[in-house]
Amino acid sequence: MKKMSYKNFPKIPPIENTKIICGKANIKSRSRLDLAIIIFNKQANVAYVTTKSKTFAANIKWLKENKNISKVKVLMVNSGNANAYTGEQGYLNLKSIIKFLSHEFNCKNKEVIISSTGVIGEQLPINKIMTTLNKLTEKLIEKKNMNWESFARSIMTTDTFPKGIYKKSRIGNKEVKLIGIAKGSGMIAPDMATMLGYIFTDADFSSKVLQDLLMEVNEKSFNSITVDSDMSTNDMVCFFSTRKISNTVKTVKDKILDKFKKDLQWLAIELAKKIIYDGEGASKIIEVNVLGAHSYIDAKNVALSIANSPLVKTAIAGEDANWGRIIMAIGKSKAKLDQSIISLKFGKNIILKKGKVKKNYDEKIVSEYLKKNEIKIEVDLNLGKFVSKVWTCDLTKKYIEINADYRS
Amino acid sequence: MKKMSYKNFPKIPPIENTKIICGKANIKSRSRLDLAIIIFNKQANVAYVTTKSKTFAANIKWLKENKNISKVKVLMVNSGNANAYTGEQGYLNLKSIIKFLSHEFNCKNKEVIISSTGVIGEQLPINKIMTTLNKLTEKLIEKKNMNWESFARSIMTTDTFPKGIYKKSRIGNKEVKLIGIAKGSGMIAPDMATMLGYIFTDADFSSKVLQDLLMEVNEKSFNSITVDSDMSTNDMVCFFSTRKISNTVKTVKDKILDKFKKDLQWLAIELAKKIIYDGEGASKIIEVNVLGAHSYIDAKNVALSIANSPLVKTAIAGEDANWGRIIMAIGKSKAKLDQSIISLKFGKNIILKKGKVKKNYDEKIVSEYLKKNEIKIEVDLNLGKFVSKVWTCDLTKKYIEINADYRS
Numbered sequence A, B: 001m002k003k004m005s006y007k008n009f010p011k012i013p014p015i016e017n018t019k020i021i022c023g024k025a026n027i028k029s030r031s032r033l034d035l036a037i038i039i040f041n042k043q044a045n046v047a048y049v050t051t052k053s054k055t056f057a058a059n060i061k062w063l064k065e066n067k068n069i070s071k072v073k074v075l076m077v078n079s080g081n082a083n084a085y086t087g088e089q090g091y092l093n094l095k096s097i098i099k100f101l102s103h104e105f106n107c108k109n110k111e112v113i114i115s116s117t118g119v120i121g122e123q124l125p126i127n128k129i130m131t132t133l134n135k136l137t138e139k140l141i142e143k144k145n146m147n148w149e150s151f152a153r154s155i156m157t158t159d160t161f162p163k164g165i166y167k168k169s170r171i172g173n174k175e176v177k178l179i180g181i182a183k184g185s186g187m188i189a190p191d192m193a194t195m196l197g198y199i200f201t202d203a204d205f206s207s208k209v210l211q212d213l214l215m216e217v218n219e220k221s222f223n224s225i226t227v228d229s230d231m232s233t234n235d236m237v238c239f240f241s242t243r244k245i246s247n248t249v250k251t252v253k254d255k256i257l258d259k260f261k262k263d264l265q266w267l268a269i270e271l272a273k274k275i276i277y278d279g280e281g282a283s284k285i286i287e288v289n290v291l292g293a294h295s296y297i298d299a300k301n302v303a304l305s306i307a308n309s310p311l312v313k314t315a316i317a318g319e320d321a322n323w324g325r326i327i328m329a330i331g332k333s334k335a336k337l338d339q340s341i342i343s344l345k346f347g348k349n350i351i352l353k354k355g356k357v358k359k360n361y362d363e364k365i366v367s368e369y370l371k372k373n374e375i376k377i378e379v380d381l382n383l384g385k386f387v388s389k390v391w392t393c394d395l396t397k398k399y400i401e402i403n404a405d406y407r408s
Helices: A058-065 A087-104 A126-138 A148-154 A207-218 A255-277 A296-307 A310-317 A324-332 A363-369 A397-404 B058-065 B087-104 B126-138 B148-154 B207-218 B255-277 B296-307 B310-317 B324-332 B363-369 B397-404
Strands: A018-023 A035-050 A071-081 A112-119 A163-171 A174-183 A196-203 A236-245 A285-293 A343-346 A349-353 A374-380 A386-393 B018-023 B035-050 B071-081 B112-119 B163-171 B174-183 B196-203 B236-245 B285-293 B343-346 B349-353 B374-380 B386-393
Touching (some): A035 A126, A071 A087, A071 A148, A163 A196, A163 A255, A174 A236, A255 A386, A285 A296, A324 A374, B018 B148, B035 B058, B035 B148, B058 B112, B112 B236, B148 B174, B163 B255, B207 B236, B296 B374, B296 B386
Parallel strands (some): B071 B112
Antiparallel strands (some): A035 A236, A174 A196, A285 A386, B343 B349
């Protein structure tokens, strides 16, 4: 698949009150960036959503135990090791890191947020990490501020390209920045957050406003993508305000936020889609649009049932217009359904109209359409007014290759 | 994978009052058996379970509309076309076939059961089918009775071997026969029936007793296997009594049935496992055994969450002892859970004991174990007394190959 512009890392300017440091701790025993620190000189306000997995990692436990972290001085992310299912030792390691960082940057422990991503069930190589943290922070003053791309690279695991996005937005007459960085490629399935995602703005928002904004945009972006239906133990999406650009916003309902919200939703969706573009082994991105459902939950159920179906995903990989598999996937969902009135389109090509195959339906045209890199499937249940749009990728041999021997 | 004895079709004797006819209708435009009829000379009693899919096929609609079919004279099965999502035309085609068969074999319409399996969304080649039915029934008298293996072959789609099993059983002092025939390879996921399965006995049971027996054994066999989490539109399991061997059984609770029930459960599980052995692209069969759950539903949830996880299935395919993925799959299930007390074994190799990695855990030994063709994963949630055992197979490139171009 030509990853096109999705693959490119855009120019993203620095954001005020923020320093990025990245280094190599050899966590995965390869010499690549795998440790990143972002320091918010003036504490940032923060909001976040985290995985719903019940085998959540040590860093998620930290967030659960320190409820309502609303200010943060340091964000540290390591790749190569998830520090998940590492028990007491894993939690002690996490706390050592937090203690070091809070001491180094002169803040409270609960002003530190850690993200980890990588293999589950192995202890962090804590000595390597501490050594690297020491080095990185020592040279901090002389060191050139590293950029967003370095940060995006530091958090990659099986990702094949760093993922970032930038949008100038506006609140009233003031220009503000919106920056999004994410990682994710496999083990992507929606249940709140589904990857590591970080959004930064220089607009000065309280953590309450940040939380409300994040909840508004998360459902239709990070929570609407799936690569393989497997949910991570470590996922989180964080939204930071570096508090530079003042505004009068007190609540998320303020009309002055309309443009900003639209831009934020756009940014979150585009960032989420980058993850699908980099889905493990993906050769095509698939947009599944479900209309006419009896409820939003039904719409999403049907959309995910299609998007997670191995038989649908392999058919698309094979560019096979086997639309019966879409019908199968709709049928197995829990949604309210009347199979005799379903409409179905591949792109603009009508296949079913209210339960009936289109007259003169020409499979060749649809097969031709399936050669594209971006496939749109539209299902209208013709039952109600609710809709859901989710993104996924096809399922190829490459996915098996990547995952049959991930760790070696 | 050596398919070992599972691949072999055993010697199965004829069963009384029953005639098997198989033919080639070229439904899939390949010259192979694809149409089978079983005639029960003396009406058979019957019970069945069918798919829970809401996009069920025409033949399932027939069963739904004719509630409580309890006697059957003719069973017809075709492969190559599912007659699913074929609307009114598909239902008319089905009724033409039924009318023909009921006339030919002098029974009521509702004494005919049809099964179909194959591609979804295409009309049956009804002319080919009618021509073949005519030929087959004309020559009926001269024709040698075909055997169970022919029947098993006639119903295959992507199956690589015919699936049958035979067990002599006993009710009191009388010997009775139990014969099972099934097909299935992909689109296998549990929700009641998960494939085409037919069980025959010469023991004379009412359809009520058959139904109760089927419900007892179905959950732990056909309803406990998964290849790819995709549920078929056409699945059914039927249980026929040819009514030869009389007995005193009035209810399923009769103690005299104890041995028969045990044998029936064994037969159903072995038949279901044959489907997993033939799972599309499978190189290994995986038994997932969940113990210590808070409820049966929780136990099954966790077992299926593991058995359906692409990341678990690809790790097993790659013989990679990446047990973190099992933890991930447990975490994403809906079950009640305390991650700090989970125990985990691969075969006899302990990995986790009450949440802690076993001292001196040696990954090499587990990697060695994963080279086997039959892998056992045992999870103890250490929360309660409920258990569930399900079977699945690994996920390989071959699955993609088979399904990326199924129809060509």
